[in-house]
Amino acid sequence: MNLMLPDSGLLFWMTIIFAIVFFVLAKFGFPIITGMVEKRNKRIADSLEAARIAEDAIAHLTEEQERIISETRASQAKLLQEAAAERDKMIAQAQDKAREEAQKIMDDARVRIQEEKEAAVREVRQEVAKLSIAIAEKVIRKELSTDDAQKALVDKLLNEVTEL
Amino acid sequence: MRWLKVIFVVMLLTASSVTLSATEGTDDQEVDVAHMLFGHIGDSYGWHITDWSGKHVTIPLPCIVYSRQSGWHVFMSTKIEHGHQYQGFFLAEEGRYEDKIVEKDASGELVRPFDISITKNVASLMITALLLIALVLGSARWYKKHDAVQEGSPKGIAGLMEMMIMMVNDDLIKASIGEKDYRKYAPYLLTVFFFIFLSNLLGIVPFFPGGANVTGNIAVTMVLALCTFFAVNVFGNKHYWKEVLWPDVPLFLKFPLPIMQTIELFGLISKPFSLMVRLFANIMAGHAMILGLVAVIFVTAKLGPVINGSMTFITLLFGVFMDCLELLVAFIQAYVFTMLSSVFIGLSRQEH
Numbered sequence: 358m359n360l361m362l363p364d365s366g367l368l369f370w371m372t373i374i375f376a377i378v379f380f381v382l383a384k385f386g387f388p389i390i391t392g393m394v395e396k397r398n399k400r401i402a403d404s405l406e407a408a409r410i411a412e413d414a415i416a417h418l419t420e421e422q423e424r425i426i427s428e429t430r431a432s433q434a435k436l437l438q439e440a441a442a443e444r445d446k447m448i449a450q451a452q453d454k455a456r457e458e459a460q461k462i463m464d465d466a467r468v469r470i471q472e473e474k475e476a477a478v479r480e481v482r483q484e485v486a487k488l489s490i491a492i493a494e495k496v497i498r499k500e501l502s503t504d505d506a507q508k509a510l511v512d513k514l515l516n517e518v519t520e521l
Numbered sequence: 522m523r524w525l526k527v528i529f530v531v532m533l534l535t536a537s538s539v540t541l542s543a544t545e546g547t548d549d550q551e552v553d554v555a556h557m558l559f560g561h562i563g564d565s566y567g568w569h570i571t572d573w574s575g576k577h578v579t580i581p582l583p584c585i586v587y588s589r590q591s592g593w594h595v596f597m598s599t600k601i602e603h604g605h606q607y608q609g610f611f612l613a614e615e616g617r618y619e620d621k622i623v624e625k626d627a628s629g630e631l632v633r634p635f636d637i638s639i640t641k642n643v644a645s646l647m648i649t650a651l652l653l654i655a656l657v658l659g660s661a662r663w664y665k666k667h668d669a670v671q672e673g674s675p676k677g678i679a680g681l682m683e684m685m686i687m688m689v690n691d692d693l694i695k696a697s698i699g700e701k702d703y704r705k706y707a708p709y710l711l712t713v714f715f716f717i718f719l720s721n722l723l724g725i726v727p728f729f730p731g732g733a734n735v736t737g738n739i740a741v742t743m744v745l746a747l748c749t750f751f752a753v754n755v756f757g758n759k760h761y762w763k764e765v766l767w768p769d770v771p772l773f774l775k776f777p778l779p780i781m782q783t784i785e786l787f788g789l790i791s792k793p794f795s796l797m798v799r800l801f802a803n804i805m806a807g808h809a810m811i812l813g814l815v816a817v818i819f820v821t822a823k824l825g826p827v828i829n830g831s832m833t834f835i836t837l838l839f840g841v842f843m844d845c846l847e848l849l850v851a852f853i854q855a856y857v858f859t860m861l862s863s864v865f866i867g868l869s870r871q872e873h
Binding site: 360361362363364365366367368369370371372374375377378379381382383385386387388389390391393394396397400 | 559562563564635636637638639640642643646647650653654657658660661664665669670673674682683686687690707708709711712715716738739740741743744745748805
Protein backbone atom coordinates (compact mmCIF):
# COMPACT_ATOMS: atom_id res chain seq x y z
CA MET A 358 0.00 0.00 0.00
CA ASN A 359 1.45 3.29 -1.00
CA LEU A 360 0.60 6.05 1.44
CA MET A 361 1.97 8.74 -0.83
CA LEU A 362 -0.31 7.79 -3.70
CA PRO A 363 -3.62 9.65 -3.64
CA ASP A 364 -6.58 7.37 -4.16
CA SER A 365 -8.79 8.48 -7.05
CA GLY A 366 -12.04 7.54 -5.29
CA LEU A 367 -11.10 9.52 -2.22
CA LEU A 368 -9.99 12.47 -4.36
CA PHE A 369 -13.37 12.40 -6.09
CA TRP A 370 -15.36 12.31 -2.86
CA MET A 371 -13.17 14.79 -1.06
CA THR A 372 -13.59 17.29 -3.90
CA ILE A 373 -17.37 16.90 -3.90
CA ILE A 374 -17.74 16.95 -0.12
CA PHE A 375 -15.40 19.85 0.37
CA ALA A 376 -17.07 21.81 -2.40
CA ILE A 377 -20.50 21.24 -0.86
CA VAL A 378 -19.27 22.16 2.62
CA PHE A 379 -17.56 25.23 1.25
CA PHE A 380 -20.59 26.46 -0.68
CA VAL A 381 -23.01 25.84 2.19
CA LEU A 382 -20.77 27.48 4.78
CA ALA A 383 -19.69 30.34 2.54
CA LYS A 384 -23.29 31.12 1.70
CA PHE A 385 -25.16 30.51 4.95
CA GLY A 386 -22.51 30.12 7.63
CA PHE A 387 -19.41 32.18 8.08
CA PRO A 388 -20.36 35.48 6.43
CA ILE A 389 -23.46 35.75 8.62
CA ILE A 390 -21.49 35.16 11.78
CA THR A 391 -18.53 37.37 10.88
CA GLY A 392 -20.86 40.04 9.51
CA MET A 393 -22.91 40.18 12.67
CA VAL A 394 -19.85 40.14 14.89
CA GLU A 395 -18.32 42.92 12.85
CA LYS A 396 -21.54 44.91 13.11
CA ARG A 397 -21.48 44.37 16.86
CA ASN A 398 -17.83 45.32 17.11
CA LYS A 399 -18.54 48.42 15.08
CA ARG A 400 -21.37 49.32 17.40
CA ILE A 401 -19.16 48.75 20.42
CA ALA A 402 -16.47 50.90 18.87
CA ASP A 403 -19.03 53.56 18.01
CA SER A 404 -20.42 53.46 21.54
CA LEU A 405 -16.95 53.79 22.98
CA GLU A 406 -16.27 56.70 20.68
CA ALA A 407 -19.56 58.33 21.65
CA ALA A 408 -18.77 57.76 25.32
CA ARG A 409 -15.36 59.31 24.80
CA ILE A 410 -16.89 62.33 23.11
CA ALA A 411 -19.47 62.67 25.87
CA GLU A 412 -16.74 62.37 28.46
CA ASP A 413 -14.76 65.04 26.68
CA ALA A 414 -17.83 67.25 26.55
CA ILE A 415 -18.45 66.69 30.25
CA ALA A 416 -14.84 67.48 31.04
CA HIS A 417 -15.13 70.56 28.89
CA LEU A 418 -18.34 71.57 30.62
CA THR A 419 -16.78 71.10 34.04
CA GLU A 420 -13.87 73.21 32.94
CA GLU A 421 -16.24 75.84 31.60
CA GLN A 422 -18.23 75.77 34.80
CA GLU A 423 -15.11 76.20 36.88
CA ARG A 424 -13.99 78.99 34.66
CA ILE A 425 -17.34 80.77 34.97
CA ILE A 426 -17.39 80.32 38.73
CA SER A 427 -13.89 81.68 39.13
CA GLU A 428 -14.68 84.51 36.74
CA THR A 429 -17.81 85.34 38.67
CA ARG A 430 -15.93 85.17 41.88
CA ALA A 431 -13.27 87.48 40.53
CA SER A 432 -15.79 89.99 39.25
CA GLN A 433 -17.68 89.78 42.53
CA ALA A 434 -14.51 90.56 44.43
CA LYS A 435 -13.77 93.35 42.02
CA LEU A 436 -17.26 94.77 42.41
CA LEU A 437 -17.04 94.54 46.16
CA GLN A 438 -13.69 96.24 46.08
CA GLU A 439 -15.01 98.92 43.83
CA ALA A 440 -18.04 99.41 46.02
CA ALA A 441 -15.87 99.68 49.08
CA ALA A 442 -13.62 102.16 47.36
CA GLU A 443 -16.62 104.15 46.19
CA ARG A 444 -18.04 104.11 49.65
CA ASP A 445 -14.77 105.22 51.17
CA LYS A 446 -14.50 107.90 48.56
CA MET A 447 -18.03 109.10 49.21
CA ILE A 448 -17.47 109.14 52.94
CA ALA A 449 -14.23 111.00 52.47
CA GLN A 450 -15.89 113.42 50.12
CA ALA A 451 -18.78 113.93 52.51
CA GLN A 452 -16.38 114.42 55.35
CA ASP A 453 -14.40 116.91 53.32
CA LYS A 454 -17.49 118.75 52.33
CA ALA A 455 -18.77 118.75 55.86
CA ARG A 456 -15.47 119.95 57.07
CA GLU A 457 -15.42 122.69 54.44
CA GLU A 458 -18.96 123.63 55.27
CA ALA A 459 -18.21 123.73 58.91
CA GLN A 460 -15.11 125.75 58.21
CA LYS A 461 -17.09 128.12 56.09
CA ILE A 462 -19.78 128.47 58.72
CA MET A 463 -17.22 129.00 61.37
CA ASP A 464 -15.36 131.50 59.19
CA ASP A 465 -18.60 133.32 58.50
CA ALA A 466 -19.44 133.24 62.14
CA ARG A 467 -16.03 134.51 62.98
CA VAL A 468 -16.29 137.31 60.44
CA ARG A 469 -19.69 138.24 61.70
CA ILE A 470 -18.58 138.07 65.27
CA GLN A 471 -15.66 140.28 64.34
CA GLU A 472 -17.94 142.65 62.58
CA GLU A 473 -20.40 142.61 65.45
CA LYS A 474 -17.60 143.08 67.79
CA GLU A 475 -16.21 145.97 65.77
CA ALA A 476 -19.67 147.50 65.47
CA ALA A 477 -20.16 147.10 69.15
CA VAL A 478 -16.76 148.60 69.84
CA ARG A 479 -17.56 151.47 67.49
CA GLU A 480 -20.86 152.01 69.17
CA VAL A 481 -19.27 151.81 72.53
CA ARG A 482 -16.66 154.24 71.36
CA GLN A 483 -19.25 156.59 69.96
CA GLU A 484 -21.19 156.28 73.16
CA VAL A 485 -18.03 156.87 75.15
CA ALA A 486 -17.21 159.88 72.92
CA LYS A 487 -20.71 161.21 73.38
CA LEU A 488 -20.49 160.66 77.10
CA SER A 489 -17.02 162.23 77.18
CA ILE A 490 -18.23 165.20 75.22
CA ALA A 491 -21.21 165.49 77.50
CA ILE A 492 -19.00 165.16 80.53
CA ALA A 493 -16.48 167.53 78.97
CA GLU A 494 -19.28 170.00 78.22
CA LYS A 495 -20.45 169.83 81.76
CA VAL A 496 -16.90 170.14 83.04
CA ILE A 497 -16.08 172.96 80.61
CA ARG A 498 -19.38 174.68 81.36
CA LYS A 499 -18.53 174.69 85.07
CA GLU A 500 -14.88 175.82 84.60
CA LEU A 501 -15.72 178.57 82.09
CA SER A 502 -18.03 180.29 84.34
CA THR A 503 -15.39 182.98 84.79
CA ASP A 504 -13.97 185.19 82.04
CA ASP A 505 -10.39 184.55 83.00
CA ALA A 506 -10.78 180.93 82.65
CA GLN A 507 -12.47 181.46 79.31
CA LYS A 508 -9.63 183.54 78.16
CA ALA A 509 -7.03 181.08 79.37
CA LEU A 510 -8.72 178.39 77.51
CA VAL A 511 -9.03 180.34 74.35
CA ASP A 512 -5.35 181.07 74.58
CA LYS A 513 -4.48 177.56 75.27
CA LEU A 514 -6.50 176.40 72.29
CA LEU A 515 -5.04 179.05 70.10
CA ASN A 516 -1.57 177.91 71.11
CA GLU A 517 -2.34 174.43 70.32
CA VAL A 518 -3.68 175.36 66.89
CA THR A 519 -0.77 177.59 66.07
CA GLU A 520 1.71 174.93 67.21
CA LEU A 521 0.33 172.56 64.63
CA MET B 522 -2.94 15.47 43.01
CA ARG B 523 -5.80 13.21 44.06
CA TRP B 524 -6.92 12.97 40.46
CA LEU B 525 -3.46 12.04 39.33
CA LYS B 526 -3.45 9.18 41.83
CA VAL B 527 -6.84 7.96 40.60
CA ILE B 528 -5.68 8.07 36.99
CA PHE B 529 -2.50 6.24 37.98
CA VAL B 530 -4.41 3.41 39.66
CA VAL B 531 -6.87 3.13 36.78
CA MET B 532 -3.97 2.88 34.38
CA LEU B 533 -2.31 0.18 36.46
CA LEU B 534 -5.54 -1.84 36.57
CA THR B 535 -6.06 -1.40 32.85
CA ALA B 536 -2.52 -2.47 32.24
CA SER B 537 -2.97 -5.72 34.15
CA SER B 538 -6.33 -6.58 32.58
CA VAL B 539 -5.14 -5.75 29.08
CA THR B 540 -2.10 -7.90 29.72
CA LEU B 541 -4.29 -10.83 30.68
CA SER B 542 -6.51 -10.62 27.63
CA ALA B 543 -3.57 -9.96 25.35
CA THR B 544 -1.79 -13.01 26.69
CA GLU B 545 -4.90 -15.12 26.15
CA GLY B 546 -5.50 -13.89 22.63
CA THR B 547 -2.00 -14.17 21.27
CA ASP B 548 -0.98 -17.58 22.43
CA ASP B 549 -1.00 -19.11 19.03
CA GLN B 550 -0.66 -16.25 16.56
CA GLU B 551 2.00 -13.75 15.70
CA VAL B 552 0.92 -10.12 15.93
CA ASP B 553 1.27 -8.47 12.54
CA VAL B 554 1.98 -4.94 13.74
CA ALA B 555 2.72 -3.52 10.31
CA HIS B 556 -0.50 -4.84 8.89
CA MET B 557 -2.52 -3.59 11.85
CA LEU B 558 -0.85 -0.19 11.67
CA PHE B 559 -1.29 0.32 7.96
CA GLY B 560 -4.78 -1.09 8.14
CA HIS B 561 -5.70 1.69 10.54
CA ILE B 562 -3.77 4.44 8.82
CA GLY B 563 -4.93 3.48 5.36
CA ASP B 564 -8.40 3.34 3.92
CA SER B 565 -10.75 0.37 3.95
CA TYR B 566 -14.05 -0.59 2.38
CA GLY B 567 -15.80 -1.39 5.64
CA TRP B 568 -15.56 0.45 8.91
CA HIS B 569 -13.95 -2.05 11.23
CA ILE B 570 -14.89 -1.23 14.80
CA THR B 571 -13.63 -4.10 16.92
CA ASP B 572 -13.20 -7.83 17.14
CA TRP B 573 -15.67 -9.43 19.51
CA SER B 574 -14.99 -13.02 20.54
CA GLY B 575 -13.30 -13.88 17.28
CA LYS B 576 -15.77 -12.04 15.06
CA HIS B 577 -15.17 -8.82 13.19
CA VAL B 578 -17.60 -6.08 14.09
CA THR B 579 -17.64 -3.95 10.96
CA ILE B 580 -20.00 -1.32 9.65
CA PRO B 581 -20.66 -2.25 6.03
CA LEU B 582 -20.23 0.59 3.57
CA PRO B 583 -21.38 0.72 -0.04
CA CYS B 584 -18.87 -0.04 -2.77
CA ILE B 585 -19.43 1.80 -6.05
CA VAL B 586 -17.27 0.64 -8.92
CA TYR B 587 -17.33 1.08 -12.66
CA SER B 588 -15.86 -1.71 -14.69
CA ARG B 589 -14.95 -1.28 -18.33
CA GLN B 590 -16.31 -4.73 -18.99
CA SER B 591 -19.52 -4.78 -17.04
CA GLY B 592 -20.41 -1.19 -16.18
CA TRP B 593 -21.54 0.15 -12.83
CA HIS B 594 -21.80 -2.03 -9.75
CA VAL B 595 -23.01 -1.11 -6.31
CA PHE B 596 -22.77 -3.56 -3.44
CA MET B 597 -22.04 -3.60 0.27
CA SER B 598 -18.53 -4.12 1.50
CA THR B 599 -19.56 -7.28 3.37
CA LYS B 600 -19.92 -9.07 0.04
CA ILE B 601 -16.20 -8.99 -0.66
CA GLU B 602 -14.86 -9.43 2.87
CA HIS B 603 -12.55 -12.29 3.81
CA GLY B 604 -11.61 -13.22 0.26
CA HIS B 605 -15.15 -13.52 -1.04
CA GLN B 606 -15.82 -12.72 -4.63
CA TYR B 607 -18.84 -10.76 -5.79
CA GLN B 608 -19.80 -10.12 -9.42
CA GLY B 609 -16.20 -10.71 -10.37
CA PHE B 610 -14.84 -8.22 -7.84
CA PHE B 611 -12.62 -9.13 -4.94
CA LEU B 612 -9.93 -7.61 -2.73
CA ALA B 613 -6.40 -8.05 -3.99
CA GLU B 614 -4.31 -9.81 -1.39
CA GLU B 615 -0.93 -8.48 -2.38
CA GLY B 616 0.92 -6.48 -4.97
CA ARG B 617 0.17 -3.02 -6.25
CA TYR B 618 -3.52 -3.20 -5.46
CA GLU B 619 -3.31 -4.74 -2.02
CA ASP B 620 -6.64 -4.48 -0.18
CA LYS B 621 -8.27 -2.69 -3.12
CA ILE B 622 -11.19 -3.89 -5.18
CA VAL B 623 -9.94 -5.53 -8.37
CA GLU B 624 -11.29 -7.71 -11.11
CA LYS B 625 -9.71 -9.96 -13.68
CA ASP B 626 -9.80 -8.91 -17.30
CA ALA B 627 -10.09 -11.28 -20.24
CA SER B 628 -6.43 -12.22 -20.15
CA GLY B 629 -6.53 -12.97 -16.43
CA GLU B 630 -4.64 -9.82 -15.41
CA LEU B 631 -5.72 -7.96 -12.29
CA VAL B 632 -7.25 -4.61 -13.21
CA ARG B 633 -8.54 -1.87 -11.02
CA PRO B 634 -12.03 -0.66 -11.86
CA PHE B 635 -12.95 3.01 -11.48
CA ASP B 636 -13.63 3.00 -7.78
CA ILE B 637 -15.69 5.66 -6.03
CA SER B 638 -16.74 3.49 -3.11
CA ILE B 639 -17.89 5.08 0.09
CA THR B 640 -14.84 3.93 2.01
CA LYS B 641 -14.12 4.48 5.67
CA ASN B 642 -12.40 7.78 4.93
CA VAL B 643 -15.22 8.95 2.66
CA ALA B 644 -17.75 8.07 5.35
CA SER B 645 -15.65 9.91 7.89
CA LEU B 646 -15.42 12.88 5.54
CA MET B 647 -19.19 12.90 5.26
CA ILE B 648 -19.61 12.74 9.02
CA THR B 649 -17.11 15.58 9.43
CA ALA B 650 -18.87 17.60 6.76
CA LEU B 651 -22.30 17.10 8.33
CA LEU B 652 -20.99 17.88 11.78
CA LEU B 653 -19.26 20.99 10.53
CA ILE B 654 -22.31 22.21 8.63
CA ALA B 655 -24.48 21.53 11.69
CA LEU B 656 -22.07 23.40 13.96
CA VAL B 657 -21.65 26.44 11.77
CA LEU B 658 -25.22 26.73 10.54
CA GLY B 659 -26.42 26.13 14.11
CA SER B 660 -24.27 29.01 15.24
CA ALA B 661 -25.38 31.17 12.31
CA ARG B 662 -29.00 30.47 13.28
CA TRP B 663 -28.43 32.17 16.61
CA TYR B 664 -27.49 35.36 14.78
CA LYS B 665 -30.60 35.16 12.64
CA LYS B 666 -32.85 34.70 15.64
CA HIS B 667 -31.16 37.20 17.89
CA ASP B 668 -30.04 40.72 17.39
CA ALA B 669 -26.35 40.31 18.02
CA VAL B 670 -25.88 44.06 17.95
CA GLN B 671 -28.16 44.51 20.93
CA GLU B 672 -27.76 41.23 22.78
CA GLY B 673 -24.00 40.75 22.72
CA SER B 674 -22.26 37.42 22.25
CA PRO B 675 -24.07 34.11 22.19
CA LYS B 676 -23.53 31.50 24.87
CA GLY B 677 -22.66 27.81 24.57
CA ILE B 678 -21.58 26.26 21.28
CA ALA B 679 -22.43 29.34 19.24
CA GLY B 680 -20.24 31.38 21.58
CA LEU B 681 -17.38 28.91 21.21
CA MET B 682 -17.76 28.93 17.45
CA GLU B 683 -17.90 32.71 17.39
CA MET B 684 -14.73 32.93 19.43
CA MET B 685 -12.85 30.52 17.15
CA ILE B 686 -14.24 31.96 13.93
CA MET B 687 -13.31 35.47 14.95
CA MET B 688 -9.87 34.36 16.12
CA VAL B 689 -9.15 32.77 12.72
CA ASN B 690 -10.85 35.60 10.88
CA ASP B 691 -9.06 38.44 12.62
CA ASP B 692 -5.70 37.05 13.72
CA LEU B 693 -5.01 34.82 10.74
CA ILE B 694 -6.90 35.84 7.67
CA LYS B 695 -7.16 39.57 8.15
CA ALA B 696 -3.59 39.80 9.43
CA SER B 697 -2.15 37.81 6.51
CA ILE B 698 -4.22 39.00 3.55
CA GLY B 699 -4.82 42.56 4.58
CA GLU B 700 -7.83 44.68 5.32
CA LYS B 701 -8.73 45.27 1.69
CA ASP B 702 -9.13 41.78 0.24
CA TYR B 703 -9.62 39.43 3.10
CA ARG B 704 -13.41 39.33 2.99
CA LYS B 705 -13.36 37.57 -0.37
CA TYR B 706 -11.16 34.74 0.94
CA ALA B 707 -12.38 34.48 4.52
CA PRO B 708 -15.18 31.93 3.88
CA TYR B 709 -12.81 29.57 2.07
CA LEU B 710 -10.06 29.85 4.67
CA LEU B 711 -12.51 29.48 7.55
CA THR B 712 -13.95 26.38 5.89
CA VAL B 713 -10.45 24.97 5.47
CA PHE B 714 -9.54 25.67 9.07
CA PHE B 715 -12.63 24.12 10.60
CA PHE B 716 -12.67 21.23 8.18
CA ILE B 717 -9.09 20.28 9.04
CA PHE B 718 -9.51 20.96 12.74
CA LEU B 719 -12.68 18.90 13.05
CA SER B 720 -11.22 16.06 10.97
CA ASN B 721 -8.10 16.05 13.11
CA LEU B 722 -10.14 15.98 16.31
CA LEU B 723 -12.40 13.20 15.04
CA GLY B 724 -9.28 11.30 14.04
CA ILE B 725 -8.10 11.30 17.64
CA VAL B 726 -11.33 9.79 18.93
CA PRO B 727 -10.46 6.09 18.89
CA PHE B 728 -13.92 4.67 18.12
CA PHE B 729 -16.78 5.23 15.71
CA PRO B 730 -17.55 7.86 14.37
CA GLY B 731 -13.96 8.99 14.82
CA GLY B 732 -10.70 7.21 14.38
CA ALA B 733 -10.42 7.44 10.62
CA ASN B 734 -7.16 8.86 9.37
CA VAL B 735 -8.79 11.48 7.16
CA THR B 736 -6.41 14.42 7.20
CA GLY B 737 -3.54 11.95 7.32
CA ASN B 738 -4.53 10.79 3.86
CA ILE B 739 -2.73 12.40 0.99
CA ALA B 740 -5.79 12.52 -1.26
CA VAL B 741 -7.62 14.71 1.25
CA THR B 742 -4.73 17.09 1.84
CA MET B 743 -4.12 17.17 -1.90
CA VAL B 744 -7.60 18.51 -2.57
CA LEU B 745 -7.18 21.12 0.15
CA ALA B 746 -3.76 22.15 -1.15
CA LEU B 747 -5.09 22.34 -4.72
CA CYS B 748 -7.90 24.60 -3.54
CA THR B 749 -5.34 26.93 -1.99
CA PHE B 750 -3.25 26.70 -5.17
CA PHE B 751 -6.21 27.85 -7.23
CA ALA B 752 -7.17 30.52 -4.73
CA VAL B 753 -3.62 31.89 -4.93
CA ASN B 754 -3.09 31.71 -8.67
CA VAL B 755 -6.52 32.33 -10.13
CA PHE B 756 -6.99 35.57 -8.20
CA GLY B 757 -3.34 36.64 -8.22
CA ASN B 758 -2.96 40.24 -9.32
CA LYS B 759 -0.76 41.76 -12.00
CA HIS B 760 2.06 42.44 -9.60
CA TYR B 761 2.13 38.81 -8.49
CA TRP B 762 2.33 37.49 -12.04
CA LYS B 763 4.98 40.00 -12.91
CA GLU B 764 7.03 38.74 -9.97
CA VAL B 765 6.71 35.22 -11.34
CA LEU B 766 7.17 35.86 -15.05
CA TRP B 767 9.40 38.93 -15.14
CA PRO B 768 11.00 39.49 -11.72
CA ASP B 769 13.22 42.45 -10.89
CA VAL B 770 16.58 40.75 -11.45
CA PRO B 771 19.43 41.33 -13.88
CA LEU B 772 18.40 40.56 -17.42
CA PHE B 773 20.74 37.60 -17.94
CA LEU B 774 18.93 35.74 -15.17
CA LYS B 775 15.63 35.79 -17.03
CA PHE B 776 16.57 36.07 -20.69
CA PRO B 777 17.32 34.14 -22.88
CA LEU B 778 17.41 31.32 -20.34
CA PRO B 779 14.38 31.67 -18.00
CA ILE B 780 16.31 30.74 -14.85
CA MET B 781 14.33 32.93 -12.46
CA GLN B 782 11.05 31.97 -14.06
CA THR B 783 11.88 28.33 -13.54
CA ILE B 784 12.69 28.95 -9.90
CA GLU B 785 9.53 30.97 -9.40
CA LEU B 786 7.46 28.30 -11.08
CA PHE B 787 9.03 25.72 -8.85
CA GLY B 788 8.11 27.86 -5.84
CA LEU B 789 4.59 28.16 -7.20
CA ILE B 790 4.18 24.40 -7.11
CA SER B 791 6.23 23.69 -4.01
CA LYS B 792 4.04 25.95 -1.85
CA PRO B 793 0.85 23.87 -2.14
CA PHE B 794 2.97 20.73 -2.21
CA SER B 795 4.47 21.61 1.18
CA LEU B 796 0.97 22.34 2.48
CA MET B 797 -0.20 18.95 1.29
CA VAL B 798 2.71 16.97 2.69
CA ARG B 799 2.94 18.86 6.00
CA LEU B 800 -0.63 18.18 7.02
CA PHE B 801 -0.62 14.62 5.71
CA ALA B 802 2.69 13.70 7.35
CA ASN B 803 1.89 15.27 10.70
CA ILE B 804 -1.47 13.64 11.14
CA MET B 805 -0.40 10.32 9.68
CA ALA B 806 2.65 10.25 11.93
CA GLY B 807 0.51 11.06 14.94
CA HIS B 808 -1.83 8.17 14.18
CA ALA B 809 1.11 5.88 13.53
CA MET B 810 2.76 6.85 16.82
CA ILE B 811 -0.32 6.18 18.91
CA LEU B 812 -1.06 2.93 17.11
CA GLY B 813 2.57 1.89 17.44
CA LEU B 814 2.44 2.56 21.16
CA VAL B 815 -0.72 0.51 21.49
CA ALA B 816 0.89 -2.24 19.45
CA VAL B 817 3.67 -2.47 22.04
CA ILE B 818 1.12 -3.96 24.44
CA PHE B 819 0.37 -6.82 22.07
CA VAL B 820 3.92 -7.35 20.90
CA THR B 821 5.22 -7.74 24.46
CA ALA B 822 2.39 -10.12 25.39
CA LYS B 823 4.63 -13.08 24.61
CA LEU B 824 7.38 -11.91 26.91
CA GLY B 825 5.51 -12.80 30.08
CA PRO B 826 3.13 -10.95 32.34
CA VAL B 827 5.74 -8.89 34.22
CA ILE B 828 7.38 -7.31 31.19
CA ASN B 829 4.06 -7.03 29.42
CA GLY B 830 2.44 -5.39 32.45
CA SER B 831 5.17 -2.86 32.96
CA MET B 832 5.38 -2.12 29.24
CA THR B 833 1.62 -1.69 29.12
CA PHE B 834 1.81 0.79 31.94
CA ILE B 835 4.56 2.76 30.23
CA THR B 836 2.66 2.56 26.96
CA LEU B 837 -0.44 3.95 28.62
CA LEU B 838 1.55 6.83 30.06
CA PHE B 839 3.04 7.59 26.67
CA GLY B 840 -0.32 7.06 25.02
CA VAL B 841 -1.95 9.69 27.22
CA PHE B 842 0.94 12.01 26.50
CA MET B 843 0.69 11.35 22.76
CA ASP B 844 -3.06 11.94 22.75
CA CYS B 845 -2.57 15.28 24.46
CA LEU B 846 0.14 16.10 21.95
CA GLU B 847 -2.16 15.09 19.11
CA LEU B 848 -4.83 17.45 20.43
CA LEU B 849 -2.28 20.20 20.19
CA VAL B 850 -1.14 19.03 16.75
CA ALA B 851 -4.75 18.87 15.56
CA PHE B 852 -5.11 22.56 16.26
CA ILE B 853 -1.64 23.60 15.18
CA GLN B 854 -1.84 21.85 11.83
CA ALA B 855 -5.22 23.37 11.04
CA TYR B 856 -3.84 26.72 12.13
CA VAL B 857 -0.66 26.38 10.10
CA PHE B 858 -2.45 25.23 6.98
CA THR B 859 -4.85 28.16 7.19
CA MET B 860 -2.12 30.62 8.05
CA LEU B 861 0.16 29.58 5.20
CA SER B 862 -2.75 29.58 2.78
CA SER B 863 -3.59 33.10 3.95
CA VAL B 864 0.02 34.20 3.60
CA PHE B 865 0.25 32.76 0.08
CA ILE B 866 -3.00 34.45 -0.88
CA GLY B 867 -1.82 37.65 0.74
CA LEU B 868 1.38 37.54 -1.31
CA SER B 869 -0.62 37.07 -4.49
CA ARG B 870 -2.70 40.16 -3.66
CA GLN B 871 0.17 42.36 -2.65
CA GLU B 872 0.32 45.85 -4.14
CA HIS B 873 3.38 48.00 -4.40
